[in-house]
Amino acid sequence: MLYPLLFHPITKSKVWGSETWLLSGYGDDQSVVANGFLEGNSLGELLEIYMDELVGGKVYDRFGSLFPLLFKIIYATDDLSVQVHPDDEQAAAITQDSDMRQLGKTEMWIVTKAEQDASIILGFTRPTSADEVQKSLSENTISGLLQVVPVRKDDVALIPAGTVHALRKGTQVVEIQETSDITYRLYDYNRPGLDGRLRELHIPQALQVLRYEALPQPLTEVKDTRPVTNIANDPHFSTNRLRFSGQLQRDYARYDSFVVYICLQGEAEIRYEDGSVTLTAGQTCLVPACLPDIQLVSEGGCDIVETLIAN
Secondary structure (H helix, E strand, O other), rough: OOOOEEEOOOOEEOOOOEEEEEEEEOOOOEOEEEOOOOOOOHHHHHHHHHHHHHHHHHHHHHHHOOOOEEEEEEOEEEEEOOEEEEOOOHHHHHHHOOOOOOOOOEEEEEEEEEEOOOOOEEOOOOOOOHHHHHHHHHHOHHHEEEEEEEEOEEEEEEEEEOOEEEEEEOOOEEEEEOOOOOOOEEEEOOOOOOOOOEEEOOOHHHHHHHOOEEEEOOEOOOOOOOEEEEEEEEEEEEEEEEEEEEEEEOOOOOOOOEEEEEEEEEEEEEEEEOEEEEOOOOEEEOOOOOOOOEEEEEEEEEEEEEEEOOO
């Protein structure tokens, strides 16, 4: 019988800071179970064995052996490159001859820490075009087209595939994304990578997948104090913020999907039919689709990000 699964994080150093992959079924970066009789097994191995029991029938029919979402914490001690990702159709064409299938990359950021005057780049300031973007890159004036958005703790940014974006220095975010690592860098501040050489840019590819319209409402500020608040509802994932003390009943039967919890603060006991698992701050838990009735219990209060595929 499957049970709520905790995972060991995967930490990666970057030229701009670091990121922790909380839950991943991408390529060789497979998250490994940290609790119960399945301890030591990778997410990919579990998916091969348990299939729809793990992820849900509709999810397995759609994605097969590919776990469709990737969860990270990103720590930006310097500015990330200005970049863009393809959508699902574009990614399918790009990777059709590859050994490893990838999806497009719609993603979201939940700001968990922000220094004073922290900001992100998200979309263009106005509608533009491939010719104008290319000209601004050649003249080193691209910054005039990019929308710089101040951010504070708890702000949420939903970033559809094709949207130009960049985290900037002094921000920490939870990132929820489709399973993809296709990134096209438009601009990287003429900065060397960890090997001392300038990092590669992908301007022709980026120009092909960019969305050139403006992004009028780039952020969602979550002020709701209810125990369950929806912060993103996209065809690729639906995400809620659970902030409560006491008991919270969750019924996932209608979704036919796995559920992922990321505990940001406090701790909660995850109760299911045959037992319970304790989730503490910093941990990530995958609730298999075959466990649709969950009770969360937190005596001291907790803050949990809950994600599933609702559509």
